Amino acid sequence: MQRYDESRHSVAVPNDLESPRAKLIYLYIGAVGGTTTEALCADLELKKGTALSIIGTLRSRGHLERTESGYHLT
Template identity: 45%
Template structure:
């Protein structure tokens, strides 16, 4: 069963996000932090793919790792 997370932010997606999966991960993380296991379970994306997406998002300064979870940089 997947969990729906509310989206409370009205910010637009960063223009450098081209991949649909990167957009999905970014939008999922907007309301709060999530672990890699949360992302895998709720989005149905394999961990190897998530690690690659998160690495790219971190390199672009869009996402940061906080205590084992990932969150959008404010």
């Protein structure tokens, strides 16, 4: 399990996110400061296909970016 990054500021959920799972993933990534798909799936007990679908939506809306170390909020 990834640790909460206390140095991060509070994260506000974007208004265009309606899905509870999309909100959960967004808040999780904001709380840990970035993550890999594998860590996200393990910590949130999500199937990889579900996580990748939601991540794709978050990326297409400009909320996430993918780097060599994983996904981060924009």
